[in-house]
Amino acid sequence: xxxxxxxxxSDQTGKRIDSWLAEQIEGLTRSAAQNLLxxxxxxxxxxxxxxxxxxxxxxxxxxxxxxxxxxDLTPEDIPLDIIYEDADIIVVNxxxxxxxxxxxxxxxxxxxxxxxFHCGDSxxxxxxxxxxxxxxxxxxxxxxxxxxxKNDAAHQSLAAQIAAHTAHRGYEAIVVGSPRLDxxxxxxxxxxxxxxxxxxxxxEGGREAITHYRVLKxxxxxxxxxxxLETGRTHQIRVHMASIGHPIIGDPVYGLKKDRFSDIGGQCxxxxxxxxxxxxxxxxxxxxxxxxxxxTDILDKLERMQ
Numbered sequence: 001x002x003x004x005x006x007x008x009x010s011d012q013t014g015k016r017i018d019s020w021l022a023e024q025i026e027g028l029t030r031s032a033a034q035n036l037l038x039x040x041x042x043x044x045x046x047x048x049x050x051x052x053x054x055x056x057x058x059x060x061x062x063x064x065x066x067x068x069x070x071x072d073l074t075p076e077d078i079p080l081d082i083i084y085e086d087a088d089i090i091v092v093n094x095x096x097x098x099x100x101x102x103x104x105x106x107x108x109x110x111x112x113x114x115x116x117f118h119c120g121d122s123x124x125x126x127x128x129x130x131x132x133x134x135x136x137x138x139x140x141x142x143x144x145x146x147x148x149x150k151n152d153a154a155h156q157s158l159a160a161q162i163a164a165h166t167a168h169r170g171y172e173a174i175v176v177g178s179p180r181l182d183x184x185x186x187x188x189x190x191x192x193x194x195x196x197x198x199x200x201x202x203x204e205g206g207r208e209a210i211t212h213y214r215v216l217k218x219x220x221x222x223x224x225x226x227x228x229l230e231t232g233r234t235h236q237i238r239v240h241m242a243s244i245g246h247p248i249i250g251d252p253v254y255g256l257k258k259d260r261f262s263d264i265g266g267q268c269x270x271x272x273x274x275x276x277x278x279x280x281x282x283x284x285x286x287x288x289x290x291x292x293x294x295x296t297d298i299l300d301k302l303e304r305m306q
Contacts, residue, residue, distance in 0.1 A: 004063040011205065013057040017042065017049050021063065023192055030197045036063065073102055073130065075117035076109065082118075083287050088154040088280045089147055090119065090133075093289040096143040096266060101131040115148060123148070124155035135159055136169075136232060144171070144271025145289045149279075157279030162232065170273030171227040171237055172216070172291065174298055175246040176256060178223050183214040186240040190233040199253055200235045202243050209233040211240045219302040221260075222249065226272075238267060249298070261298060270295055 006024055021033035021042065033042075033051075040048040041064040049061075081093040092111070099106045102113070115123060115133055123133035126149075133148040135158045147167075149155035161167035191206030193199035210230035217224045223246070227237050235254070241247055242254040249259060251267040261268070274287045291299075 002065045004065065006061040006063065008055045008057055008059040008061065010057045012055050015055050016051070017053040017055060017061075018051045019194070020055060022197055025063070036065075041065070073116065074108065074113060075120075076113040077117050078109070078114035080114050080118055081289075083145065083289065084285075088150050088278070089158070090115070090150060091145060091147050091274065091287050094138060094143060094146055094271075096141055096292065096294060099140045100137045100146070101134050103130070111146070119150065122150045124150065124152045126152055126155045126159075136162055138271050139235065139238075139267070139269075141266025142269045142271060143289075143292050143295075145169075145274040145287055146271070147274060147276060147287075154279040158276065161276055165230055166277065168273070168275040169229050169232070169271060170275075171229075171269060172272045172295070173225055173227065173237065173241070173248045173267070173269045174261075174295070174302075175223050175225055175241050175248050176259060177221065177246045178218050179213070179215060179225075179244070179246055181215075183212075186211045186213065186244060188240060188243055190236060190239055200233065200239050202239065207231070207233055209236050209240065211237055213241075220305050222302055224299065224302075237269060264294065264298065268295055268298060 004025065012020060018030050018033040018037060022030040036042050037049060037051040042049045043062045044059045082090060083093055084091040094111055099110045100112070102110050112132060112134065125132060127134050133150065135147060135149050135155055138144060138146060147158060149158055158167065187210050188202045189204065189206035190200050190209040191203035193201040208231055212228045214226045215223055216226055229236060238248055238251055238254045247255040248267045248269055249255065249261040250264040255267065256262060270291055272289050272291065277284055
C-alpha cells in the first residue's frame with residue numbers, strides 16, 4: 001500500500017473531502033476519491049472520513065492508495081516522426097489522435113509504446129514505468145512537438161527548464177470568431193471543474209495560468225492564431241480561448257456544439273515550436289513542426305470562403 005500525507009490549508013475550509021482529494025492528487029477523479037472514502041482509506045487522527053465531510057482547516061489527512069495493478073507495457077513498432085535525436089534527448093512530432101502515455105483504457109498504441117520500441121531501455125525512469133522519458137504532455141487530439149528524455153540527468157534538466165519558463169512552447173490554432181486585439185494575454189487561474197471532473201475551468205484561487213496570443217490571419221468568422229505559454233496547465237489554451245469567447249474549432253469539450261468545423265475529430269491545435277537548452281551541451285535549440293494536413297486543409301477551406 002502507498003500512503004499520501006496531506007494538510008488542509010485555511011483557504012480550503014468548507015470544501016467537501018471528495019472534491020478536495022480530486023484536486024490534490026493528480027489523476028484522481030472525484031468518483032475514485034469517493035471509493036477510497038467508502039473503503040475507509042482516508043483518515044484524520046486515526047478516524048476514517050465520509051465523502052460528505054467538510055474541511056475545517058489544519059487537518060492532517062492520510063490517504064492509503066491500493067497497489068497499482070501490474071500492467072506489462074509492450075514496445076510497439078509504431079512509426080515516429082523524429083525531428084531530432086541524440087544520446088540525451090529525442091524530439092518527436094506527435095500525430096493527432098495518439099495518447100502520450102499509457103493509462104486506464106489506453107495501454108497500447110501510445111507514444112510511450114512507440115518510444116519503448118525505438119529507444120529500448122534508453123529512456124529516463126523518473127516518471128515511473130508507465131511514463132518513461134515523458135517530461136511534458138499534450139492532449140490526445142493535439143498534434144505537435146514533444147521532447148523526451150533518454151536519461152535521468154536530461155529529464156531533470158528539461159523539467160527544471162519548463163518549471164523556470166526558460167523552455168518555450170509555441171502553438172497554433174484556428175478559433176471561432178475574430179479577437180478584438182491582434183495580440184494580447186489571457187491571465188486567468190485554472191483548476192479542475194467543480195462538477196465535471198474531466199474538465200478544467202477558470203476558477204478563482206486556481207493555479208496561475210498565462211497564455212500569450214497573436215493573430216496570424218483573420219478569415220470570415222474564424223482566426224488563425226499563435227500562442228506561447230508561460231505556464232503549462234491542463235487544457236490551458238483551450239480553456240483560455242473559450243473563456244474569452246473564441247473557442248478552438250473542433251474542440252469537443254470547450255468548443256461550440258454546432259459549427260462548420262465541429263465534426264473535424266478534435267481541436268485544431270498544433271504544438272509547432274519548441275525552444276530549449278540542451279541538457280548536456282548547454283546549446284540553445286529551436287525545433288519546428290510544420291502544420292499537419294488536417295490543419296492546412298481547414299486553412300484552404302477558409303481561404304475559399306473569403
